[in-house]
Every structure is written in structure tokens, then in C-alpha cells.
Amino acid sequence: MTRELLQVKGLSKRFKDREVVKGISFSIAEGSCAALIGPNGAGKTTTIRMLAGLLQPSGGSVVLLAEGRPVADPRPYIGYLPQMPVFYPWMTGAEFLLYSGELAGLTRREATRETGKWLDAVGLRDAGKRRIGGYSGGMKQRLGLAQALIHRPRLLILDEPVSALDPAGRKDVLTLLQRIRLETTVLFSTHVLHDAEEICDEILMMREGEIVLQGSLDHLRRTYSEPVIRLEVGGDEVSRAWLAAAGGKDFVVQSEISGGRAKLRVADVERAALELMADAVSRRVTIRTLEAGQSTLEDLFLKAVRS
Ligand SMILES: Nc1ncnc2c1ncn2[C@@H]1O[C@H](COP(=O)(O)OP(=O)(O)OP(=O)(O)O)[C@@H](O)[C@H]1O
Numbered sequence: 001m002t003r004e005l006l007q008v009k010g011l012s013k014r015f016k017d018r019e020v021v022k023g024i025s026f027s028i029a030e031g032s033c034a035a036l037i038g039p040n041g042a043g044k045t046t047t048i049r050m051l052a053g054l055l056q057p058s059g060g061s062v063v064l065l066a067e068g069r070p071v072a073d074p075r076p077y078i079g080y081l082p083q084m085p086v087f088y089p090w091m092t093g094a095e096f097l098l099y100s101g102e103l104a105g106l107t108r109r110e111a112t113r114e115t116g117k118w119l120d121a122v123g124l125r126d127a128g129k130r131r132i133g134g135y136s137g138g139m140k141q142r143l144g145l146a147q148a149l150i151h152r153p154r155l156l157i158l159d160e161p162v163s164a165l166d167p168a169g170r171k172d173v174l175t176l177l178q179r180i181r182l183e184t185t186v187l188f189s190t191h192v193l194h195d196a197e198e199i200c201d202e203i204l205m206m207r208e209g210e211i212v213l214q215g216s217l218d219h220l221r222r223t224y225s226e227p228v229i230r231l232e233v234g235g236d237e238v239s240r241a242w243l244a245a246a247g248g249k250d251f252v253v254q255s256e257i258s259g260g261r262a263k264l265r266v267a268d269v270e271r272a273a274l275e276l277m278a279d280a281v282s283r284r285v286t287i288r289t290l291e292a293g294q295s296t297l298e299d300l301f302l303k304a305v306r307s
């Protein structure tokens with residue numbers, strides 16, 4: 001039986017007369033990893049700052065439950081890494097963690113112990129002795145994660161933890177998150193679906209201040225995957241004309257055709273693939289590729305953010 005850790009109801013934020021978060025509701029189960037995904041300006045950071053208790057909502061409620069009961073002050077239960085964390089460059093990584101731990105309410109002795117532990121966990125044991133000013137972006141982000149986790153929060157909230165990183169830094173942080181999520185409930189925002197798919201099991205898709213789609217990855221994949229055929233034909237006139245007419249076949253539900261490529265949504269992929277191939281062969285159409293499969297979550301994401 002999964003227990004809810006965070007309940008968000010009708011949460012909204014207005015800046016002057018502009019409502020940028022429009023009464024969103026969702027909950028996060030203990031032990032899950034949820035991705036808040038949406039394009040630039042969707043309202044992800046605004047939402048996250050309200051969840052972390054850093055921004056006063058204009059309406060609605062955020063309730064954090066511990067042992068099934070709402071807590072009065074959720075801050076000790078939450079670890080937060082902002083979209084653009086700011087560090088003191090003259091501090092060493094170890095000094096910064098010690099300071100963060102004490103700030104979060106740990107005793108000096110606890111903070112010292114946890115500092116050593118977290119420097120190891122994020123792969124900064126040696127670098128911890130050096131000044132943060134000399135760290136790479138990936139190292140800073142890993143230090144930021146250690147800072148967000150040092151007081152053992154129940155919920156870790158991360159705002160675009162990998163967006164500013166190069167591929168190597170990105171991989172380091174994603175691998176680390178995969179480990180962290182086994183022990184801590186995680187909510188992180190991203191505008192890259194692939195990152196969400198790599199570590200999360202829940203998706204909250206946001207657009208223009210609203211949640212346009214939510215559910216488990218499995219559920220969304222099952223519910224929204226549709227049979228599609230992707231086709232690419234040769235550049236000759238016969239092939240192009242045939243492709244242009246392919247959208248009109250009775251087994252095609254919907255088609256997108258441009259240049260020599262087509263994406264056809266069909267009722268039955270196997271039948272459609274057979275008929276298309278037989279027809280193409282009899283008319284001497286050059287087929288470069290024919291791929292029968294399901295539409296992906298990427299298709300769904302693009303549809304949700306564009307429509
Ligand atoms: N303090 C503020 N005052 C006025 N408008 C704001 C303020 N903060 C954010 N906004 C506006 O609210 C909208 C949502 O911004 P937000 O930063 O939450 O989006 P986001 O999804 O995090 O985008 P990104 O992917 O670029 O980080 C934007 O249109 C932004 O201009």
C-alpha cells in the first residue's frame with residue numbers, strides 16, 4: 001500500500017494580474033520519483049518554490065504528511081536544490097556542507113559525520129578539500145545534491161538538476177539520482193522527457209500554468225500508445241505520389257506526410273504494413289524504410305505541449 005507524502009490542492013500563483021500557476025492539484029506517493037516536465041515558462045520553478053516553502057501561494061494548499069499526518073512546518077522534511085544554486089566560491093566543498101548541515105539543524109558533530117559521508121556519496125571526497133570556485137558545473141551540482149540531502153529529508157525537490165550540464169556531468173548526476181531515489185522520495189523538474197524516463201516513475205506534465213497530463217509512466221505509455229507506421233520512400237515521382245495518396249487508405253486513421261516521409265496512425269499495424277508493402281511492390285514504389293510500432297511518449301509530450 002503506497003502512502004501519500006505530499007498533497008497539493010488547487011495551488012495557484014499570481015504575479016500582479018498574471019496567473020502563472022493555475023490551480024494545480026496532484027499528490028506524490030512515498031518512495032516514488034516524480035518528474036515535473038514542461039517547456040520554458042510553463043511554471044515549473046514557480047510551483048517548486050511554493051512546494052519548498054520559498055514562495056507564498058496565491059491560493060490552494062500544500063500538505064506534507066509524516067506517518068500519515070500533516071506536519072505544521074514541512075521545511076525540515078524537504079531538501080531543495082534550486083535551478084541556479086549559488087555557492088560561496090572561497091569555501092571548500094567540505095566547509096560548505098558543514099555549514100549547510102548546521103544551518104539545517106544538525107549538531108556540529110552530526111554535521112561533520114554527514115559531511116564526510118555525503119562527500120563520499122557524491123564522489124567529491126578529495127575535491128571536498130578544495131575551494132568551490134575551482135569546481136566544474138557537474139561537481140557543483142553534485143555538491144548541491146549533497147547539501148539538499150545532508151539533513152535526511154523525506155522529499156528531495158530539484159529544479160532542473162541536469163539542464164546546465166555537459167553530457168558527462170549530466171550522466172554523473174542522473175546516475176547519482178538513480179541511487180538516491182531508492183532511499184528518498186524525489187520530485188524534479190526538467191524540460192527533457194528522456195531524463196524523466198530514465199529515473200522517474202510518475203509524470204506531471206505542465207504547460208502554461210496547468211497540469212495537462214499526469215500519471216505513472218507505465219500507465220501513460222499504455223494509455224496513449226497508438227499503433228503507427230513510419231514510412232520513407234525514394235525521391236522519384238511515382239514513390240512521392242504514392243506516399244501522398246497513402247493517407248487516404250481505409251486502414252489509416254490519421255496521417256502526417258511531408259517530403260518523402262509519412263507517419264500513419266492505423267487501426268492494425270500488421271495488416272497495414274502488409275497492405276502497404278504489397279501495394280508498393282505492385283506499383284514499383286521504392287520504400288527506403290518501413291517501421292511498424294507504437295507512438296512513443298515523446299510523441300505524446302510534443303502533442304501535449306503544443307496543442
Ligand atoms: N517573480 C516573478 N514576477 C513576475 N513573473 C514571474 C516571476 N517569476 C516567474 N514569472 C513568470 O511566470 C512564468 C513561469 O515561470 P517559471 O520560472 O515558473 O517557468 P519554468 O517552467 O520554470 O521555466 P524554465 O523552464 O524556463 O525554467 C513565466 O512566464 C515567468 O515570466
Ligand SMILES: [Mg+2]
Nearest residue numbers: 044045046083
Ligand atoms: Mg524553471
